[in-house]
Amino acid sequence: MFYRRAGIRHTRYEDERQLFPLTFDRVLIIAILVLLLSAPFWVERLYLVGYMVPWLIWSGAALGLNLLMGGAGQIHLGYGAVIGIGAYTSVHLVRFGVPLELAMIAGGLMSALIGSIFGAAALRVKGIYLAMATLAMQYIVDFFTQTKIISGGSLATLQVPPVSFLGISLKGDVATYYFCFGVTFLIALYMLNIRRTSFGRALAAVREKDYAAQILGVSTYRYKLLAFWVSSFIGGVVGSVLAVAYLRAISPDQFHLELSVQLLAMVIVGGLGSVLGPFLGAALILFAPIVLNNALGAAASAFGTDIPIDLRAHMPLLAYGLMIVLFLLYEPLGLAKIYDNFRKYLLVWPFRHAQK
Amino acid sequence: MDFFLIAELVINGVFVGLMYALVSLGIVLIYKTSGLVNLAQGALAMTGAYITWMVGNYFGMPIWISIPAAVVFMFFGGVFIERSALRRMIGQPVIMAIMLTLGIEIALRGLLPGVFGAAVKKLDIGVSPAPLFVGDILINQSIMIGGVVSLALILSSLAFFNSRYGIVMRAVADDQTASWSVGIRVEKAIAVAWGLAAVSATGAGILWGATQGVDWSLSLLLIKALAIAILGGLDSIPGVILAGVIVGVAESLATGVVDPFVQASTRDIVASVIILATLLFKPHGLFGHEHIERV
Numbered sequence: 001m002f003y004r005r006a007g008i009r010h011t012r013y014e015d016e017r018q019l020f021p022l023t024f025d026r027v028l029i030i031a032i033l034v035l036l037l038s039a040p041f042w043v044e045r046l047y048l049v050g051y052m053v054p055w056l057i058w059s060g061a062a063l064g065l066n067l068l069m070g071g072a073g074q075i076h077l078g079y080g081a082v083i084g085i086g087a088y089t090s091v092h093l094v095r096f097g098v099p100l101e102l103a104m105i106a107g108g109l110m111s112a113l114i115g116s117i118f119g120a121a122a123l124r125v126k127g128i129y130l131a132m133a134t135l136a137m138q139y140i141v142d143f144f145t146q147t148k149i150i151s152g153g154s155l156a157t158l159q160v161p162p163v164s165f166l167g168i169s170l171k172g173d174v175a176t177y178y179f180c181f182g183v184t185f186l187i188a189l190y191m192l193n194i195r196r197t198s199f200g201r202a203l204a205a206v207r208e209k210d211y212a213a214q215i216l217g218v219s220t221y222r223y224k225l226l227a228f229w230v231s232s233f234i235g236g237v238v239g240s241v242l243a244v245a246y247l248r249a250i251s252p253d254q255f256h257l258e259l260s261v262q263l264l265a266m267v268i269v270g271g272l273g274s275v276l277g278p279f280l281g282a283a284l285i286l287f288a289p290i291v292l293n294n295a296l297g298a299a300a301s302a303f304g305t306d307i308p309i310d311l312r313a314h315m316p317l318l319a320y321g322l323m324i325v326l327f328l329l330y331e332p333l334g335l336a337k338i339y340d341n342f343r344k345y346l347l348v349w350p351f352r353h354a355q356k
Numbered sequence: 357m358d359f360f361l362i363a364e365l366v367i368n369g370v371f372v373g374l375m376y377a378l379v380s381l382g383i384v385l386i387y388k389t390s391g392l393v394n395l396a397q398g399a400l401a402m403t404g405a406y407i408t409w410m411v412g413n414y415f416g417m418p419i420w421i422s423i424p425a426a427v428v429f430m431f432f433g434g435v436f437i438e439r440s441a442l443r444r445m446i447g448q449p450v451i452m453a454i455m456l457t458l459g460i461e462i463a464l465r466g467l468l469p470g471v472f473g474a475a476v477k478k479l480d481i482g483v484s485p486a487p488l489f490v491g492d493i494l495i496n497q498s499i500m501i502g503g504v505v506s507l508a509l510i511l512s513s514l515a516f517f518n519s520r521y522g523i524v525m526r527a528v529a530d531d532q533t534a535s536w537s538v539g540i541r542v543e544k545a546i547a548v549a550w551g552l553a554a555v556s557a558t559g560a561g562i563l564w565g566a567t568q569g570v571d572w573s574l575s576l577l578l579i580k581a582l583a584i585a586i587l588g589g590l591d592s593i594p595g596v597i598l599a600g601v602i603v604g605v606a607e608s609l610a611t612g613v614v615d616p617f618v619q620a621s622t623r624d625i626v627a628s629v630i631i632l633a634t635l636l637f638k639p640h641g642l643f644g645h646e647h648i649e650r651v
Contacts, residue, residue: 129635143628
């Protein structure tokens with residue numbers, strides 16, 4: 001009724017293989033892209049910088065983590081450290097006078113290199129051991145980023161000098177927004193397409209049953225390591241974007257376990273293995289604590305009760321934890337699955353029984 | 357290098373390591389029965405310490421009532437976590453269950469400091485803070501008592517595994533399907549393992565809370581407990597004792613000997629380095645059994 005699959009006849013293989021075979025999906029995507037591209041003209045500056053930019057950056061990071069967790073089925077508890085490596089590498093290079101374009105790639109390569117070294121060590125074992133190896137990675141990288149050579153100490157901050165990307169200065173809010181949008185758009189496009197390549201299919205085989213994939217001739221170790229490499233590269237690039245476009249001054253405590261936990265929550269809440277998921281997850285995880293906090297504050301002043309400051313300070317952690325638990329228990333594939341159910345319902349409405 | 361300094365570091369390290377080992381006892385118990393690693397163990401230790409402090413402070417109970425109260429509460433808390441959350445994950449990939457325990461860890465770390473306040477709480481279990489002098493060696497008394505109590509608790513868990521219900525749990529650890537077929541209630545055994553894990557976490561939480569005060573940082577015991585569990589082989593209780601001593605001594609020596617050279621606090625990464633080194637050179641730990649996967 002609202003939109004349909006019936007009557008859409010693909011007469012060429014290319015038509016069926018395109019990213020969005022249904023016209024409605026294509027229109028929806030274009031509408032969302034237009035909304036996002038025109039955001040600087042109708043969204044207030046404060047919201048643009050304070051909400052849209054972090055949402056885009058965190059979505060990009062969650063997409064990178066999702067390739068590893070949802071795509072290849074490998075757990076990673078130290079993704080914040082990967083982002084930190086990229087951020088520090090690129091900021092140091094930029095401070096040396098290297099152009100941002102090169103510094104971003106160098107940050108990505110450095111993250112990929114270090115991430116894959118830990119990955120290679122961890123991939124000798126799997127599952128639970130991998131979780132702990134990546135947790136160990138988080139702490140070891142934290143230790144090194146706190147040294148004097150890299151960050152100047154555990155409390156020191158490193159200023160990011162004014163930078164420009166492809167000749168456009170990233171000083172203004174609008175330029176920064178389009179820069180973040182471009183990077184996240186590229187990552188999302190890559191993730192959408194990766195599922196149609198041999199690499200993506202090999203990852204799916206590894207995720208479902210690794211020794212079965214090995215028997216079919218997919219080199220499990222190689223593809224797991226490749227997944228670590230690609231995912232860490234994306235993490236590093238996003239790290240440098242985060243540093244130059246949002247934080248603008250970085251300190252070691254911004255890349256601690258809290259960031260890893262935040263990203264993990266985004267991936268799980270959003271939906272493992274989906275491209276839409278990280279965007280929804282990032283929005284929920286970033287904004288739910290703010291909304292909750294405001295709601296608590298409003299409720300407190302409305303009922304005249306005092307809500308302890310400690311409770312409000314710990315609200316984000318509590319919300320992340322509860323959201324991870326509840327989503328894993330009740331909708332393990334996350335918000336993306338909820339959207340998918342809704343979409344499927346509309347596809348056949350009002351003939352519900354036609355779904356199967 | 358001063359001999360007495362080294363001896364002091366080693367002795368204190370052994371006791372600290374035994375206190376860490378008590379946390380990882382719970383990880384081993386749960387791994388043995390249900391084959392997954394409980395990443396909420398650190399938060400359970402923190403919860404136990406907070407409950408003990410709460411019973412003592414809000415209801416004005418003496419310490420010899422608040423400790424048993426916390427232990428009983430946490431036993432049922434552990435059973436409740438298994439019953440309400442982990443049991444639904446049976447049949448799901450093990451990664452999902454691990455992330456669920458991580459979610460519980462994060463939620464508890466937000467809940468308890470949020471409700472009771474983030475300031476460090478003092479938990480007095482009647483151990484004098486004065487150090488003990490043995491010749492020229494200085495021993496921290498609360499750590500010594502903590503280490504001895506931990507060792508006693510770990511040894512008593514070994515004794516428990518020789519009791520009737522302990523044998524049931526060993527059967528479940530060995531083969532769940534086979535235990536099912538002889539009439540053992542596997543899910544009940546797993547629930548009891550969770551309860552006992554929460555109890556051991558509570559014990560460790562109380563001992564650590566008495567040493568360093570009760571606050572969220574007790575949940576950081578997780579990484580040390582994981583290092584011990586992995587080094588010991590994840591499914592061996594004697595392994596926990598030995599690995600605990602190794603980790604404790606290594607950490608203590610790193611603080612006392614390595615730190616002055618590198619001008620940095622190496623204490624926090626000793627556990628991480630041990631995890632990585634174990635996975636690289638002996639993935640199944642000192643006493644662990646190699647897991648063979650059948651297609």
